[in-house]
Each structure stands twice: as C-alpha cells, then as structure tokens.
Amino acid sequence: MNELRELYQEMIIEHGRHPRNFCVLENASCKQEGFNPLCGDHLILFLIEKNGVIENISFQGSGCAISMASASLMTDAVKNKSIKEAEKLFQQFHLLITENKSEENLGKLAVLAGVSEFPARVKCATLAWHTLKAALQNETQTVSTE
Amino acid sequence: MNVRKDFPILEKIIYLDSGATTQKPRCVIDAIQKFYLEDNANIHRGVYELSQRATKKFEHVREQVKNFIHAEHSHEIIFTRGTTESINLVAQCLSHNHIQKDDEILISAMEHHSNIVPWQLIAEKIGAKIKVIPITDLGEIELESFRKLFTAKTKMVAVTHVSNVLGTVNPIKEMIRIAHENNVPVLVDGAQAVPHLSVNVTELDCDFYAFSSHKMYGPTGVGVLYGKTEWLKKMPPYQGGGDMIERVSFEKTTYNKLPYKFEAGTPDISNVIGLGVAIDYLNQIGMHAITEHEKKLLAIATEELKKIPELKIFGESENKIGVISFTLNDIHPHDIGTILDHENIAVRAGHHCAMPLMQRFNVPAMTRISFGIYNTEKDIENLIKGLKIVHEVFHERIT
Numbered sequence: 064m065n066e067l068r069e070l071y072q073e074m075i076i077e078h079g080r081h082p083r084n085f086c087v088l089e090n091a092s093c094k095q096e097g098f099n100p101l102c103g104d105h106l107i108l109f110l111i112e113k114n115g116v117i118e119n120i121s122f123q124g125s126g127c128a129i130s131m132a133s134a135s136l137m138t139d140a141v142k143n144k145s146i147k148e149a150e151k152l153f154q155q156f157h158l159l160i161t162e163n164k165s166e167e168n169l170g171k172l173a174v175l176a177g178v179s180e181f182p183a184r185v186k187c188a189t190l191a192w193h194t195l196k197a198a199l200q201n202e203t204q205t206v207s208t209e
Numbered sequence: 210m211n212v213r214k215d216f217p218i219l220e221k222i223i224y225l226d227s228g229a230t231t232q233k234p235r236c237v238i239d240a241i242q243k244f245y246l247e248d249n250a251n252i253h254r255g256v257y258e259l260s261q262r263a264t265k266k267f268e269h270v271r272e273q274v275k276n277f278i279h280a281e282h283s284h285e286i287i288f289t290r291g292t293t294e295s296i297n298l299v300a301q302c303l304s305h306n307h308i309q310k311d312d313e314i315l316i317s318a319m320e321h322h323s324n325i326v327p328w329q330l331i332a333e334k335i336g337a338k339i340k341v342i343p344i345t346d347l348g349e350i351e352l353e354s355f356r357k358l359f360t361a362k363t364k365m366v367a368v369t370h371v372s373n374v375l376g377t378v379n380p381i382k383e384m385i386r387i388a389h390e391n392n393v394p395v396l397v398d399g400a401q402a403v404p405h406l407s408v409n410v411t412e413l414d415c416d417f418y419a420f421s422s423h424k425m426y427g428p429t430g431v432g433v434l435y436g437k438t439e440w441l442k443k444m445p446p447y448q449g450g451g452d453m454i455e456r457v458s459f460e461k462t463t464y465n466k467l468p469y470k471f472e473a474g475t476p477d478i479s480n481v482i483g484l485g486v487a488i489d490y491l492n493q494i495g496m497h498a499i500t501e502h503e504k505k506l507l508a509i510a511t512e513e514l515k516k517i518p519e520l521k522i523f524g525e526s527e528n529k530i531g532v533i534s535f536t537l538n539d540i541h542p543h544d545i546g547t548i549l550d551h552e553n554i555a556v557r558a559g560h561h562c563a564m565p566l567m568q569r570f571n572v573p574a575m576t577r578i579s580f581g582i583y584n585t586e587k588d589i590e591n592l593i594k595g596l597k598i599v600h601e602v603f604h605e606r607i608t
Contacts, residue, residue: 067602076602128544129544
C-alpha cells in the first residue's frame with residue numbers, strides 16, 4: 064500500500080482530476096500531439112515560444128492520472144523557462160522517475176518520484192515531456208513513448 | 210472445478226485475463242518438452258521413423274481439432290500462427306477473385322482489430338467497401354439492420370462469435386443463415402468462443418472459422434482456420450514455400466492438396482502437439498461443464514460489481530459469457546490496472562484492440578476481467594477487495 068500511496072500522491076490525483084493550463088492556446092506558435100496508442104493516453108501541447116523562452120504553454124487531452132498530472136505539472140514547471148532550462152529539467156525529471164535520483168530540487172515535479180517503482184508507468188509520466196521535446200525541435204510527427 | 214493444481218503459475222497470481230491468453234496446464238507444458246526430448250523431426254519429409262512419428266503426431270492433432278469443432282473433414286483444418294493469421298489468410302486469398310472493386314464487406318461494430326484491419330487492407334488495395342453492422346446499447350448485434358445491409362455488392366461477412374470486450378455471444382447461426390440467403394459467405398472469429406463453448410461448425414454452417422491455441426490453454430504461435438472444402442479449393446494459396454507444393458519447376462508450380470496448400474514452410478510442430486494435449490485436457494473436463502462454471506462466475510462477479518457505486522458495466526446481453534468490461538467513476542483503467550497489479554491481480558486495461566467499440570460506447574478505455582476454467586469465487590472476492598483499494602487510493606468509499 065505504501066508504494067501505491069507514494070505513486071498516487073494527493074497532488075497527482077488532484078492534478079490528474081483538475082489539470083492546470085488545460086486549454087487551447089489560440090495564438091500558439093507551436094502545436095504538437097502525443098499519443099500512446101496501446102494505452103490510449105493522448106494530449107495536444109500548445110506553446111508560445113519567443114527568443115528561446117517558453118512564454119506560455121498549455122495542453123488538452125485525456126488519459127490516466129499519471130499522464131494527466133505529469134502534463135499538468137510539466138506545463139507549470141516549464142512556463143517562462145528557456146528551452147535549455149526546460150531540456151535540462153526533462154533530463155533531471157527522467158532520472159527521477161526511472162532511477163529515483165535527483166541532483167537538484169525539482170519542486171512539485173518530485174511528487175512523481177513514485178513512478179520509479181512502477182516501470183510500466185514511466186511511459187505515462189514521460190509522454191508530455193517527449194511531446195514538449197519534439198515541439199521544441201519542430202518535429203511534426205505524433206509522439207509516442209510506447 | 211478442481212483444476213488449479215494443474216496450473217503451477219496460479220500459485221503466484223490472481224489471473225483474470227484469460228481473454229488475452231489463458232495459462233497453460235502442466236500437461237501441455239510437459240508435452241512440448243517431451244516432443245523435443247523424444248520425437249523432434251521435421252514432418253512430411255523424412256523417410257526415417259522419427260520423422261514419420263512426428264508427422265503422425267502432428268496430423269493426429271488435425272484430427273483432434275476436426276472433432277473438437279465438429280468439422281466434417283480433417284483437410285478443412287489449416288494450421289496457422291493464430292486467429293489473426295487465419296483471418297488475414299482468408300481476406301488475402303478472397304481478394305484475388307471473390308471480392309472485387311466496389312464490393313462490400315460486412316463486419317460488426319464489436320470486432321477486434323484483427324477482424325477489421327485485414328479487411329481494410331484488401332479493401333484499400335482493390336477498392337472495396339467496409340460496412341459496419343451496428344450494435345445496441347446492451348452490446349448485441351442489431352439483426353434487423355444486419356439484414357438490411359445486404360446488397361448485390363455484398364461479398365463477405367466477417368463477425369465475431371463472442372465479443373472479447375462485451376462477452377456477448379452473437380446469434381451467428383442466424384446471421385449465417387441470413388448471409389447465405391444472400392449468397393454471401395461468412396467468416397467467424399471464434400477466438401473468444403472456442404475456449405468457453407462447444408462449437409459445431411457443421412451445425413453453424415459457417416464458411417470459415419478462425420481461432421487461436423493460446424486462448425484455449427494451448428501454447429502461443431498456433432492458430433486454426435476451418436474452411437469449407439469448396440472455398441478452400443477455390444482460393445489460391447496464401448504463401449508460397451515448401452510443403453504447399455506438388456511439383457515445382459521454374460516455369461510452373463502445381464500446388465499440394467488440401468490442407469497443405471495453405472501450410473507453406475515448416476509449421477510450429479511442437480506447439481501444434483501442445484494444442485492437441487490442450488484439446489484432450491478440455492475434453493476431459495467437458496466443454497459443457499466449462500461453460501456452466503464460467504457462467505456461474507459471471508453471475509457472481511456481475512452481482513458483486515454492480516454493488517459498487519459509479520461502476521458501469523459494458524455489455525449486458527443475456528447471451529453472454531465470462532467477460533466483464535467496466536469503468537469506475539472517472540478513474541482511468543490504467544490506474545485501476547496498476548493498483549490491482551500491486552495487489553497481485555492481473556486484469557486488462559485499455560482499448561482491448563477494439564478502438565471502434567470504445568468509440569461506440571464513448572469511452573477511451575475500459576478495465577476488463579475475463580474468466581477461465583481455473584478461476585474461483587475467491588478470485589472475485591479478491592478483485593472486489595482490490596477495487597476497494599482503488600477507491601481508497603482515489604479517496605472514495607464503496608459501501
């Protein structure tokens with residue numbers, strides 16, 4: 064039960080149910096889709112990027128609590144960050160949810176550390192991040208982490 | 210039903226995903242090993258005794274399958290890699306001459322992807338159309354609509370015997386009768402039926418019947434296609450290679466007789482032997498007893514699950530076997546699956562390879578439990594306990 068509590072922390076369930084930045088950005092400079100066809104997690108990421116900075120970011124979609132909470136927390140975490148900072152954050156986050164290691168304080172993102180005990184769910188937690196990465200690299204293909 | 214002792218793996222897990230694949234009894238596992246230890250040789254080739262012995266054992270399984278599904282002739286039993294390949298075989302072979310441009314293929318709204326995509330592939334290639342037989346909210350085929358879908362262009366009906374999501378046992382005998390009135394052949398996807406019901410292809414009068422070994426307590430990698438002789442004779446070969454030929458020259462090849470015409474290359478011999486042992490095992494228990502056992506579990510589980518508020522069951526036909534798909538409030542099936550897994554309970558979560566059916570019911574995914582001969586009331590109790598933990602984790606209470 065402890066591992067489950069660790070995975071499904073209050074904040075994750077709350078963000079899963081009521082995700083932040085959950086809307087369409089009409090004037091988005093970039094739009095990218097992420098879809099895991101086997102499990103059905105799906106999101107569309109909207110970005111406004113100016114001079115290497117993510118000025119605004121939002122998403123829409125549906126999926127499990129982990130994927131939705133992760134997307135919600137990610138949009139909060141990378142807003143107003145530079146692309147470089149966002150990329151670094153993703154590296155740190157990846158290390159956290161795969162090996163439960165954190166070199167820096169990841170703030171709210173740290174609530175997803177419990178995913179490291181559930182390898183099958185890493186793909187849920189990283190879908191939004193891989194979608195962001197693809198968006199920043201101007202890729203057009205739908206992203207999947209399966 | 211006292212069979213749990215035959216399934217060593219069940220000591221470690223509460224297995225409620227037999228619809229995906231069944232666990233294997235020890236006798237099947239042992240038979241595969243025994244084949245390799247004592248009887249392994251390629252079949253239909255060697256003059257030596259060992260090869261003849263392997264061939265005899267392999268062909269004996271064809272006879273067993275024929276009897277198991279009550280076919281008339283063993284040459285109407287073709288071994289494939291699985292239900293999926295069986296369906297692809299029929300679709301591809303019929304696309305050469307039977308199904309042509311602008312012709313129509315009827316499939317139902319509750320088909321597994323494996324009975325959708327093979328038809329789409331040929332439809333795209335030759336310019337044929339796919340029409341969908343609608344289903345009701347209870348998860349039953351709309352027979353009247355089905356009747357009305359036939360036109361002069363209808364060339365094929367492909368329908369599942371039992372839905373892998375809804376558990377509905379479709380009225381395929383009636384559907385086959387209607388199709389035949391319109392001179393249209395019918396392929397039945399029997400993957401979810403053969404492990405649970407006594408199937409009689411002669412009585413059904415279907416033209417093709419496809420199923421998999423691994424869903425009926427046999428090994429993976431083996432499937433069966435039953436086809437009526439007249440159709441199998443008319444169809445061109447599926448794949449070319451060894452075993453399926455009579456004479457080969459660079460100018461012209463003539464094909465082997467049925468069923469070998471459709472069995473190119475060395476088949477999965479050991480696993481076909483394993484399937485034979487699985488059939489013996491099922492026959493010993495008796496298909497009637499299996500159906501009754503699983504119906505009882507279905508009734509108990511349905512009653513228990515319905516006590517849970519916010520739990521919605523999809524598929525409420527009276528003609529239903531041991532599959533229950535449900536959603537629980539707004540909790541995503543993958544979260545349910547992870548929490549149940551943590552309690553050592555294996556269930557299926559997702560779209561169940563039936564995305565169009567998910568759309569029909571307007572949900573992205575469902576959680577599914579499916580029973581096999583080894584499940585017990587205790588498994589259902591554990592499932593209910595597991596679902597209570599799901600609620601606790603998501604801060605809800607079930608009374």
